[in-house]
Amino acid sequence: MVNLIQYLFAGLTMGVIYALTGVGFNLIYNATGVINFAQGEFVMVGAMLLYTFQEVLHIPSPIALVLVVIGGIIVGLVFEHTVVKPLMPMGVITVIIGTIGASVVLRGGAMLIWGKDALAVSPLLSERPIFLFGAALNTQVLVVMAITALAVLFLWYFFSHTIVGRAIQACAMNPLAALLAGIPMEEMMALSFLLSGSLSALAGGLIAPITLAEYDMGTMLALKGFCAAIIGGLGNNPGAFVGGLLLGVMEGLSAGYLSSGYKDALAFLVLILILLWRPEGLISRGRGERV
């Protein structure tokens, strides 16, 4: 029985990471309709920045995390201005390739600044795990889970109950109508990137103690973050949170009971099955398409 709980905890550890990355995706997808392949790199930059602030400059972690978020905001805005805005008029495929190009630039830059070795970051709370029902759980996982839940709650409230939030959604749904309604498109887009950049950077800072910080940690994170976002229903933040946890737990259980070699294959198989039978995701309500 303890094993099952341990496998679940293993699943939760990775699950919260996928959830946070998935939410980051949704923010940009909601604002621009684009799947951002550089999202994994946003998270990586957050992790690296935390290493610099906390481990090199020895800034106490809460302040270091705030600086990381500011760093994330800068990355998000620069990314939107240099990559997304010039390429938007040329169609979705070109923008996707643009984000791929940007991810390569971010990776190359990080390699130059922080070098090629993995870097360790000490967790927020204590190093020692806590024991629930006989199974060990890394304290940092609880921190990440709490902050992710808070972020999703904030975003849910922001997008459904504030004017600015609804304005961003309007821009995504029907840019022309939003423009005619006098919504300043530029600022709305910038705000979404600001949110996504800061959240992903925060995510990087939070997961670094679990996964170590490495200049090429972004790619796999992006792929799994995709899966989380799609399982939950593209664009649906609470969906991404649950989708990420589901994905993580599934990986944990399959590593425990099936074969750990095929763990990732199972994750992507589930992704494809969901895409085929419930493209709108397990959690969100359906969205038909007018013929």
Next chain:
Amino acid sequence: MQKVKIKVAKLLIFSLGLFLLTYPFTSSQAEEAYRIGAIFAVTGPAAWLGDPEKKAVELMVQRINRQGGLLGKRVKVVIYDTYGDPQAAVLKARELITRDRVMAILGPSRTPTSAAVMKALQLDREENRFQVPLVSCAAGRILTKPVKPWVFTTPQTNALAAERIVSYLSEKGIRRVGIIYVSNEFGEDGYESLKGSAAKHRITIVGVETYGGKDRDMTAQLTKLATKGPQAIINWSVGPTSVIVTRNFKELGLDKKGILLVMSHGQGNIKYVQLCGKAAEGVILPAGKILVAEDLPNADPQKRVLLSFKEAYESAYHEPVSHFAAHAYDALMLVVNAIKRGKVRPGDGKGLKEALEQYCRGFVGADGVFNYTPQDHNGLSVQDLVMLKVKKGRFILIH
């Protein structure tokens, strides 16, 4: 008339573009020097292997040239990055031979890239077009078992490391062992070697688990292994995943359950200990003597060589020397030694190959004492590996 003009314009643009892109690479005139090439995974997923290897070779070539070069001639080294990709390794190896006219190639860092170069340049056949020996820094068995005429390797092979671990464990009376390894060429080769040695020493393998190179949580696999009641768990991997396994092992409290955690010689790097922090306490692993050079008895012939290399590397790069730097150091020094004692002329690849097979017996390197023979192109033995234990953030010699 107008249409034809466009056709010609397009043809010109295409050919010109292609030619211009490749033209700037024609090699500079080769003056009288020992030209040695090297290909390492300097960037990419295996950068922690290639980066120190490149630094070690650059450092030693500078020193050799400062001390008057080799047989009165300069040593010129050309280093390319393969980013760990087999196709790039083949291209760069070909470029070193045909354009840079090197007489030997050091590296590559990984087994698949080395195997790709070996196959593409037909180095596994006695008569081959290029007559240039390859001194690889990879430990895979495909490179040395059976012996490949033009391929030499410097690291302790996985087979030696596995034998060293298993013989140590059986000496300590450990009979039940669990294995967990990363699903890449290093992990697979390690697992195969452990299976062989365990059978020989009649040790039962109670369970086997794997994980991906990018995985960041192995608590599930470790828990599953622990339920099989192993007395020791051996992890075979390189890079960050080994840190995660060590941390998870501690988090699960398996050390309190009296299970011994054993790492592969891939963890022969103080950075591994620093990254793990307290979690590494008590972990044991086989490694080359370079990591405990100071603690070696003065009678050990390697001590002098190791200390001078360690001091030079750490003062030049301000980072602790690693196992992988030692592999590249040996690759270069073996070639230099063969040239010096075999009086090999610049550009004579075949002469160098034969010199390596004859003059590198009892050669004291960083990875151990090499005994290259026409039948054995690795030349190391189990004695070249020592057992280390991590105590208060340092490696200490225990066997």
Next chain:
Amino acid sequence: MVLLEAQEVTKSFGGVKALNGVDVTLQEGTITALIGPNGSGKTTFFNILTGVLPMDAGRVIFLGQDIGKWPAHRRAALGIARTFQNLQIFQEMTVLENVMIGGFRHTHSGFFGGGFGLPRARREMEQLRDRALELLERMGLAPYQGALAGNLPFGLQRKVEIARALSSRPRLLLLDEPAAGLTTKETLSIARFIQGLKEEGITVFLVEHDMDLVMGISEWVIVLNFGKKIYEGTPLAVKRERSVIKAYLGERGAQG
């Protein structure tokens, strides 16, 4: 002779019943119009006839065959062609290519033939090209043949879509608001053009709001309201029918 018969066609989106047991019969060689206020289910009915939308219940018989379950491309192969309310021309292809691909159902070469440039495939392309050029001449679109369809003004794009539909030499042509967005002069030329089709033996079934056009050229008019057929008859009869006026102009309108 009855070309097409739709029986008890029913379709609902969620709770809304877009079509509620509609029966329609089209005589070969006639021009029939389908009218009704916005949201009465006209375009939905068109989409069901052409297989673009599946229907919940009912039958569609074309030349004696029940094609109710057939996918759109198999129905098109029988000679059913259509235009769309929201223009669906191939923007990045030239006008000539748009009309050439219209004749798709008359050609058979596939990936193998096309790829290896077999004589049959090449001949078929020539046939498509000649047929399309001839059609463009007739419709006065020849000067635009090399232009990208997407770059043409709206009125011309409509004509290209009709030309594409005609290029498949259909037995039944469904026109979805052909006159929408056209000037009165253009509407007149479209009306004359549709009548021209009648001589060629093409049965036309059109959805249209422009009453002058509808009354001018159709021999039979069917009126839909809230997914139900409320009347069908000659244009004159429909004009006087109270229930039709009520449907369009509401209660007081009907008294006036």
Next chain:
Amino acid sequence: MKRDYLLLLTLTVTILLLPPLLPGDYYVEVLLFAGINVLVALGLSLLTGYAGQISLGHAGFYGMGAYISGALTAHLGWPVPLAAITALLATAFVAALVGWPTLRLKGHYLAMATLGLGIILYILFVQLRGITGGASGLSGIRPVHLGDLYFDTPRRYCYLVWSIVVLAFLFSINLVHSRTGMALRALHYSEVAASTLGIDVAMYKLKVFVLSAVFAALGGILYAHYITFISPETFGFMYSVDLVVMIVLGGMHSIWGALLGGTFLSLLPEALHRLEDLEVMVHGLILLLVLIFLPKGFVGLIEKVGEKIHGAP
């Protein structure tokens, strides 16, 4: 149509003249690998450029060609041509089986599904160690030979590869200018309209998907039998991404985009390896700059230059 045949002639002439002109085997080998990339990119250009169906998983089919043909010759000693044909048929079968459900998806969802497929295939290359040799790689793949003519020198193999590329371009030119090619472009711009013209959209999408998978497998076979040792990471997710980048940089609207984009992306790393650590970053910057300043890729640039000289409307 005539213009494309002339360009093909130009390509053939260039390919015949180039290898002897190149100073060393290294350049011939760069050209050879560029040819393989162009062949795979050509298949993707038909699928994504013409039919508008995005795929981020074609490295998987590239790998299937390499592994099936490689394993058949390495383990079972089959003659190369037989192994190659079997590999092509097997890949076509799997592509059809897998393509049928996934091609119902559109845009992002299709990109995600194909991405998943590519990664699943990659994991199979790693895990099926009995057949593929696992992560340690598969060696002993027999070199290509017709009778006693061995294609083991880079120059001979380069001619073999590029002659196949020229044939593939011939096939593609005919296809693009045939009714099938027009049908593919039609369903790219409006699937509904295409279906009402009698085009079986689902079947056409599947056929072009299988065709592009076969091109990829053919590229994989040529790669495996040249380098005679293959390992999984060559067929990973990053190669699928490189393929899409090739056709976008080259110009998605034309099959010649695959030629220019494929060649460019094959030469770029060779041109950049002088920069060592800077290489990764410069590679990304070049991608971005080309994307921003050349919306229609290199082909678009050449067309614009052509228009200026020609003064076309």
